[in-house]
Amino acid sequence: xxxxxxGSLADAEEAYAxxxxxxxxxxxxRVRLGRVRTLRGDNEGAVRTLAAIPDSAPPVLVYLARLFxxxxxxxxxxVEEARQRYDxxxxxxxxxxxxxxxxxxxxxxxxxxxEAASRVxxxxxxxxxxxxxxxxxxxxMGLGGIVRPELSALRALVRx
Amino acid sequence: MTWRPxxxxxxxxxxxxxxxxxxAQRFTSQAIAVRVDVLVTDDKKLVTGLTAAxxxxxxxxxxxxxxxxxxxxxxxxxxxxxxxxxxxxGERMAAxxxxxxxxxxxxxxxxxxxLVSFATGVRLLSPLTSSRPQITAALNQLSAYGATxxxxxxxxxxxxxxxxxxRTLVLIFTDGDDTSSWLTAPKVVEAAKHxxxxxxxxxxxxxxxxxxxxxxxxxxxxxxxxxxxxGAFLRKVAEETGGRAFFASTNADLRTTFGRTLDEFRNRYxxxxxxxxxxxxxxxxxxxxxxxxxxxxxxxRGYFAEGASPSSR
Numbered sequence: 001x002x003x004x005x006x007g008s009l010a011d012a013e014e015a016y017a018x019x020x021x022x023x024x025x026x027x028x029x030r031v032r033l034g035r036v037r038t039l040r041g042d043n044e045g046a047v048r049t050l051a052a053i054p055d056s057a058p059p060v061l062v063y064l065a066r067l068f069x070x071x072x073x074x075x076x077x078x079v080e081e082a083r084q085r086y087d088x089x090x091x092x093x094x095x096x097x098x099x100x101x102x103x104x105x106x107x108x109x110x111x112x113x114x115e116a117a118s119r120v121x122x123x124x125x126x127x128x129x130x131x132x133x134x135x136x137x138x139x140x141m142g143l144g145g146i147v148r149p150e151l152s153a154l155r156a157l158v159r160x
Numbered sequence: 161m162t163w164r165p166x167x168x169x170x171x172x173x174x175x176x177x178x179x180x181x182x183x184a185q186r187f188t189s190q191a192i193a194v195r196v197d198v199l200v201t202d203d204k205k206l207v208t209g210l211t212a213a214x215x216x217x218x219x220x221x222x223x224x225x226x227x228x229x230x231x232x233x234x235x236x237x238x239x240x241x242x243x244x245x246x247x248x249x250g251e252r253m254a255a256x257x258x259x260x261x262x263x264x265x266x267x268x269x270x271x272x273x274x275l276v277s278f279a280t281g282v283r284l285l286s287p288l289t290s291s292r293p294q295i296t297a298a299l300n301q302l303s304a305y306g307a308t309x310x311x312x313x314x315x316x317x318x319x320x321x322x323x324x325x326x327r328t329l330v331l332i333f334t335d336g337d338d339t340s341s342w343l344t345a346p347k348v349v350e351a352a353k354h355x356x357x358x359x360x361x362x363x364x365x366x367x368x369x370x371x372x373x374x375x376x377x378x379x380x381x382x383x384x385x386x387x388x389x390x391g392a393f394l395r396k397v398a399e400e401t402g403g404r405a406f407f408a409s410t411n412a413d414l415r416t417t418f419g420r421t422l423d424e425f426r427n428r429y430x431x432x433x434x435x436x437x438x439x440x441x442x443x444x445x446x447x448x449x450x451x452x453x454x455x456x457x458x459x460x461r462g463y464f465a466e467g468a469s470p471s472s473r
Contacts, residue, residue, distance in 0.1 A: 105351065121284065124283050
């Protein structure tokens with residue numbers, strides 16, 4: 001399937017939904033469908049879509065699914081459920097900086113300052129969390145994250 | 161259940177003496193002292209020499225009896241949060257290091273410094289330390305690479321603020337828009353309402369982007385400048401904490417801008433009061449002004465009294 005690059009979230013949702021319908025086990029498409037639904041304001045739809053991704057899926061996809069599910073729940077004010085999903089994201093990947101910050105934020109806003117500080121200290125001490133360590137980074141930056149070495153080489157050439 | 165007395169900053173500028181169960185998430189305040197960090201300027205110049213009697217402070221619209229704390233008595237906790245994304249490479253990084261070393265050299269002995277760097281991810285390169293060699297070594301580790309997680313870093317710096325008697329200045333530097341944070345701008349701005357740290361943000365003023373306009377047959381400014389979003393975010397976070405945002409035009413301006421920031425922070429006033437006639441919980445809007453003298457007052461917009469954070473209400 002070739003997705004149209006129209007910049008339209010509605011088009012993206014429709015395209016991803018077609019993929020998920022025809023290939024229910026294509027979890028990468030399901031992760032993106034869930035995220036697009038959140039971005040379109042359909043948080044309940046996002047939770048339904050993402051919750052269908054099992055813990056047996058590839059760890060990167062499990063991480064993103066639980067992170068996005070937590071976000072969709074948080075946007076609905078379902079804070080305790082959001083915490084559980086963020087916790088699940090943290091457990092699913094070795095460099096979960098985004099999920100740790102999501103949890104720390106909930107703690108901070110709930111007055112659990114010591115716990116929030118401790119969590120932040122732990123995650124910012126993780127030397128592997130930067131760059132491509134946290135799947136959220138390459139998800140949010142798309143191919144930019146993957147082709148960075150090539151981009152750096154190009155920049156060096158331009159400077160010469 | 162064991163009870164332990166603790167002192168917390170209740171969100172913004174509030175020091176709360178409480179008894180709290182060790183595993184509790186909600187607190188009952190017994191006595192509250194609120195501290196408000198205030199800047200007074202007149203025609204861009206710092207106004208010094210004021211006393212508590214010169215200020216009128218209203219908490220939820222109710223006038224309070226304020227005292228002044230001598231800032232010289234309060235050690236400074238300086239949290240540096242620096243952008244180390246790819247665009248910082250070369251001369252700009254060198255200028256940043258020179259500016260940061262200048263600020264560190266201007267600190268007093270009891271003052272402490274922490275260093276947070278942010279690119280694609282956020283890293284703590286040094287926790288708060290009074291060791292100058294340690295912070296210099298941490299600064300020397302900075303290298304440019306990756307994207308920009310500005311919002312995540314601002315939140316991390318705020319969350320790392322330690323509960324002690326000192327004043328905390330979070331000094332943020334970035335040269336570009338956020339490209340990879342998980343946390344959203346409204347969330348980070350909301351978090352800024354819950355701290356008594358003062359945020360000063362320094363950004364780089366970037367050139368407008370142009371593209372050839374075929375209709376006019378000439379280059380025109382295209383779209384919205386990235387720095388408009390960046391500037392709005394930095395200003396908002398700074399304003400919520402009573403701090404300020406500055407924008408440097410060139411790398412050479414950085415040292416001056418950093419020095420100005422520290423100088424300004426040292427010349428602020430710290431007012432303290434025990435709230436009377438106001439609610440014990442929730443958001444407390446603050447209004448600080450001068451009674452009769454001339455000057456513009458910059459202070460945090462309010463604080464949350466603990467036990468009524470948005471997620472628990």
